[in-house]
Amino acid sequence: MNCRHCGSALRCDFLDLGFAPPSNAYLTAEDLSKPELYFPLRLKVCEECWLVQTEDYASAESLFSADYAYFSSASKGWLAHAARYVETITKRLGLGQKSMVVEIASNDGYLLKNFVAAGIPCLGIEPTASTAEAAEALGIPVRREFFGEALGKALAEEGKSADLILGNNVYAHVPDINDFTRGMKAALKPGGTITLEFPHVMRLIEENQFDTVYHEHFSYLSLYTARKIFGSAGLRVFDVEELPTHGGSLRVYGCHADDPRETTDAVTTLLAEEERRGLRTSALYAQFQARAEQVKNDALAFLLEAKREGKTVAAYGAAAKGNTLLNFAGVKPDLLPFVCDAAAAKQNKFMPGSHIPILHPDTIIERRPDYVMILPWNIAAEVRQQLASLAEQGTRFVTAVPRLQIA
Numbered sequence: 212m213n214c215r216h217c218g219s220a221l222r223c224d225f226l227d228l229g230f231a232p233p234s235n236a237y238l239t240a241e242d243l244s245k246p247e248l249y250f251p252l253r254l255k256v257c258e259e260c261w262l263v264q265t266e267d268y269a270s271a272e273s274l275f276s277a278d279y280a281y282f283s284s285a286s287k288g289w290l291a292h293a294a295r296y297v298e299t300i301t302k303r304l305g306l307g308q309k310s311m312v313v314e315i316a317s318n319d320g321y322l323l324k325n326f327v328a329a330g331i332p333c334l335g336i337e338p339t340a341s342t343a344e345a346a347e348a349l350g351i352p353v354r355r356e357f358f359g360e361a362l363g364k365a366l367a368e369e370g371k372s373a374d375l376i377l378g379n380n381v382y383a384h385v386p387d388i389n390d391f392t393r394g395m396k397a398a399l400k401p402g403g404t405i406t407l408e409f410p411h412v413m414r415l416i417e418e419n420q421f422d423t424v425y426h427e428h429f430s431y432l433s434l435y436t437a438r439k440i441f442g443s444a445g446l447r448v449f450d451v452e453e454l455p456t457h458g459g460s461l462r463v464y465g466c467h468a469d470d471p472r473e474t475t476d477a478v479t480t481l482l483a484e485e486e487r488r489g490l491r492t493s494a495l496y497a498q499f500q501a502r503a504e505q506v507k508n509d510a511l512a513f514l515l516e517a518k519r520e521g522k523t524v525a526a527y528g529a530a531a532k533g534n535t536l537l538n539f540a541g542v543k544p545d546l547l548p549f550v551c552d553a554a555a556a557k558q559n560k561f562m563p564g565s566h567i568p569i570l571h572p573d574t575i576i577e578r579r580p581d582y583v584m585i586l587p588w589n590i591a592a593e594v595r596q597q598l599a600s601l602a603e604q605g606t607r608f609v610t611a612v613p614r615l616q617i618a
């Protein structure tokens with residue numbers, strides 16, 4: 212296999228999580244009596260451009276994006292993050308009624324609704340019908356298509372070039388990252404700005420976040436690599452911020468390569484930091500498998516011990532992360548009988564692979580388990596707050612990543 216960005220042969224292994232079904236392939240009760248498709252879940256790193264990437268599998272890509280059940284608005288913390296971003300970027304770029312904002316993967320309109328409220332013209336790009344409908348109901352125009360060079364050029368031809376193109380948690384999820392980047396180049400006005408948020412591979416490695424790996428998440432990016440990909444499409448990263456979201460993300464700011472804006476010190480400093488931490492050495496990537504196994508083994512040992520002691524355990528958050536951890540650890544409903552999630556689209560379905568039933572959050576309050584394992588550890592504080600009444604009655608909260616914690 213060759214690197215999806217630079218085409219070099221991939222020789223360096225990063226992580227092998229065995230076989231797993233697509234993490235968003237939630238199952239209905241009828242599905243449980245049918246066979247389930249598993250794909251290898253393995254990552255490699257390119258020693259030329261240092262792009263960490265999933266291995267290719269025979270024509271499985273369409274499967275990985277089918278029937279996507281994630282609604283961004285389900286997380287209050289994420290809504291607040293989006294509202295703050297819109298306020299800041301509007302001021303920084305001086306956006307107004309004559310501007311054009313394009314969000315790629317606009318989901319249910321969780322972010323663009325803030326631009327609508329401010330009277331700033333915007334367009335969402337979102338191929339998933341259920342979330343696109345939710346956005347349209349908020350008055351947001353949506354193109355129900357996948358983004359790439361073809362759509363970028365079409366937008367430019369239709370006079371919909373953007374002053375701001377933004378994408379949150381989409382850049383790492385596209386199979387053809389070069390085509391996507393060329394699309395942004397084509398749809399960006401002269402003087403326009405791109406902002407992309409994606410999990411920082413430096414944090415993934417340092418915080419043992421192997422559970423953020425799943426088939427739909429094709430790329431794991433450093434600033435160094437993002438900058439290289441931008442550069443190859445005639446774009447330039449001119450600023451960067453480190454964000455706490457999703458366990459540690461980057462927000463990169465891009466412009467046309469010939470834009471007069473100077474590249475900030477933040478870019479130079481973070482590039483140096485990545486180099487200091489070994490992100491451009493094979494050795495750093497080669498030691499990650501052992502750390503992932505340690506975290507998995509500790510989580511599994513906790514569940515086995517709780518079972519032996521006759522304690523009850525439930526999980527909160529039917530997130531992709533949870534599926535990766537549970538499938539790597541081989542956990543089934545005997546050890547973890549149910550998981551609760553606030554998203555109505557997931558309730559009364561079953562987690563792929565583990566077949567753990569997904570129930571309404573009221574169930575966890577009613578059943579008062581001894582332990583609640585919070586699978587999306589990035590929103591653990593928010594979940595603990597929601598379930599504060601359980602803590603008062605003696606329930607303890609467990610997170611597995613970066614290491615097992617029982618609070």
Ligand SMILES: [Zn+2]
Pocket residue numbers: 214215216217218219257258259260261262
């Ligand atoms: Zn490469």
